[in-house]
Amino acid sequence: MGKQRSTATHLDPSFASDNVAGISPSIITALARVNEAPAAPYGGDAASAALEEWAQQEFGSQAEIYPVFNGTGANVVALQAMLPRWGAAICSAGAHLNNDEGAAPERLGSIKLLPRAAPQGKLDVSDIEAELGAVGFVHAAQPLAVTLTQSTEVGTLYSLEELAAVSAAAHHHGMGVHIDGARFANAAVALGVGLGELAAHSGADVVSLGGTKNGALAAEAVVVVNPDRVAGLGFIRKYSMQLASKQRFISSQLLELFSTELWHRNAEHANAQAAKLAQRLQDLEGVRVAAMPSVNAVFPEVPAEMAARIQSSYLVHTWDTAPSGNPVLRLMCSWETTDEQIEDLLSCALPRRA
Template sequence: MGKQRATGAHLDPSFASDNVAGVSPEVIEAISTANTGAALPYGEDPFSAELRDWAKDEFGPAAEIYPVFNGTGANVVALQGLLPRWGAAICSAQAHINNDEGAAPERVGSLKLLPRPTSDGRLRPEDITAELGTLGFVHAAQPLAVSVTQSTELGTLYTVEQLSALAETAHGHGLGVHIDGARIANAAAALGMGLGELVAGSGADVLSLGGTKNGALAAEAVVVINPERVSGLGFIRKFSMQLASKQRFVAAQLLALFSTEAWRRNAEYANAQAQQLGQRLAALEGVTLSGQTQVNAVFPEVPAEMAARIQSRYLAHIWNTAASGNPVLRLMCSWQTTDEQIEELVHTAAGA
């Protein structure tokens, strides 16, 4: 059985998503700083210029950065720039672009997705080669890109070596590579790497750089790493309705997070809180963790009565059903999750 989204305005949303957190103080300050005087619109402001310089320093001199409003927009814009009109993108069946974006890649981007079943949300080189049989076949959308999610919707991580192997396979067959990095800050922090170091080692051509889950307010970006494979992003962003007129406020947020160590501090904290939550829950009778807690997502397999107790108070999604028949919950921590919130959830789970 697949995931079941919980609903209920009366329920505590603290662990429903990392999107429930507020805005990082540095970001609030950056917005306030940007809110002084007049500035040219559509990216001609000093903050956007500084952001472009940062992107080149972080991702290489050829890098281009395009601020957008949200992760769905970043993914759709990035994939349109990577694919021709007849192209399709290989992704995990669990990928966010496949399950959680309201078919935006298909409806807005006119893209076909080729989802591959995976046990842990991670693609493997053989998933790419399995889709290549239709290359050149005029009756099929052409598999011309690979989209990977780092970290995945199942809370798993690709190592740099795994990403590099995927990119080598993809590039060897003429396919481009996109990273959905909605939680790339959490991934980089868990791997002990810098953002540029992780992306350079991955071999990716284009990145969706996530800021919102790490403390921004409606601020994401598309980063083109390899302009030879990705083109037209400025035009695509505009007709995809992702170009901000007052872009300085988006650029200022991204600078506040990524040109400082704020992104790492927030991500490391969220990851550590998830580790604590997972350990505390696993110590309860009848609870096992479904997989290792690698980033800021915890997937506890719990007895049905414990799940009912948790869901009576918290907005907690049932992500799967284990072989035992017990529900597997998804609990997310953020840069704002407190020890007290974890304590209260564990007490609720234990029936205390």
């Protein structure tokens, strides 16, 4: 894709990522509550027990939930538990797992990835079928899992029907299905379903459930929807350095976020602000937004001089180069993106008056 990542510390980071947002106030309150008294470590606390109950209510009575520190950890732990040592995972070539996790799947998880050049970041049934030639061939890692990103790195969204079709094909050929759900909440809001409904309709066996991008602090989880598809996940979490001694501080955040309407409000706001930003950008001369955002990411094609103006003040990544030669920027909205921030960015995009 030719992504150019800017790292300048003096630039406004407001639209660089949804990771730039702070912590939702009610989550800070939840952290303060569990800080009032001692509690058993390593998940033996009341907040962790309540989180397990919530997961079973949301994802089914067989569901298990394992809090972890970050999304990379969630993905690597999940796939290790799903794959034998000779197994491999089919993914989109543009997936975060393939491009943005510092080779953690390979180096720490010993996971072979099988990237597919998926249009719009979405795998389809043909991608599953294309890897079947390796099945039973001793010289090739065996395709035994499929990992889907919902929503994708390019801001697109699998429909429920698309997810179901890919999962059905994977299961038919004996593969497990994992979803990288760093923005699972944004996807659920966009599709008008609950978290459990999205998992159920998708056919996912395991979901990496993201909390950090939606208002939490270093709080993610591996949700096992189908325990028959994993082995030793608790042990893997420990040796992968993702087991928190004071787990109550992760569990309480996830509980506050997901057992209330907070996840929905935060994701809904982020999605709505992205739609607003895209519409306002499209009104500017020379700007083209190929597709209105499905979730909280906007990818506008802008004139080079406009990109230069924006990037002189804002930490904004150049994501691609359009056929016109103009840069395509990536702009992310978050649960706390304001109308004022959007207007400030638009003002920066316009030529300065003499």
